[in-house]
Amino acid sequence: MRSLLLTVAVAALAALPLPASAARRIDCQMRFSLAGWSAFYKTASGSGTVTCSNGQTMKVRITTKGGGLTFGKSEIRNGLGKFSEVYAIDQILGSYASAGAHAGAARAAEAQVLTKGPVSLALSGKGQGWDLGIAFGKFTISRR
Numbered sequence: 726m727r728s729l730l731l732t733v734a735v736a737a738l739a740a741l742p743l744p745a746s747a748a749r750r751i752d753c754q755m756r757f758s759l760a761g762w763s764a765f766y767k768t769a770s771g772s773g774t775v776t777c778s779n780g781q782t783m784k785v786r787i788t789t790k791g792g793g794l795t796f797g798k799s800e801i802r803n804g805l806g807k808f809s810e811v812y813a814i815d816q817i818l819g820s821y822a823s824a825g826a827h828a829g830a831a832r833a834a835e836a837q838v839l840t841k842g843p844v845s846l847a848l849s850g851k852g853q854g855w856d857l858g859i860a861f862g863k864f865t866i867s868r869r
Contacts (some may be wrong), residue, residue, distance in 0.1 A: 748812040753777040755806035755817070755866075759787055759850075762798045767791045767862060769799070772869055773806070781814040784869040791823065791862015797854060804850030810843045821846055821864045839864050 753775055761769020769789045776782050808817055821839035839846045846864075 751777045751779045751781075751811055751814075753808040753811045753814065753817060755785065755804075755808070755846075757785075757787055757804045757806060757850075758800075758802045759789070759804060760800040761789065771801075773804075775808075775814065775817055775866075777811070777814050779814075783814055783817075785817075786867050786869045788865045788867075789823070789862060790865075799852055799854030801850040801852035804848060804852075806846050806848045809845045809847075816844055817846075818866055818868065821866075823862055823864045 755773045755775045757771055757773025759769050759771035761767065767789065768791075769787075771787045773785050773787060774782060775785055811817060819841050821841040821844075823837060823839045836847070836849045839848065848864075
């Protein structure tokens with residue numbers, strides 16, 4: 726009887742989900758396009774696709790909003806975002822805090838790091854447009 730009880734207890738423990746710390750970290754990146762404007766208030770929207778090393782993919786919608794002393798118009802095509810500290814693709818969804826200083830004309834390159842709790846997102850891309858200023862706000866990723 727004792728042996729049977731011990732076997733049942735071990736089987737029940739084995740069926741429990743592993744804690745997040747025991748889960749495997751996955752590498753995820755996002756290819757995206759983004760276009761927007763600013764006149765004291767900065768806004769942009771776009772779309773992309775997130776691909777992870779475990780084979781999962783997700784089509785996403787991107788919106789950015791913020792305020793500050795900023796003026797301009799810009800467009801990024803074929804941008805790249807790299808996520809860190811991701812254990813499941815759904816962790817990339819949500820709003821990331823951003824802050825940046827920028828100046829550009831015609832063809833410009835931009836890089837920025839955003840955070841959302843333990844998840845970080847490093848963005849890079851080349852684009853066209855003109856802008857000048859300092860902007861603070863949020864960068865939101867949702868399912869498309």
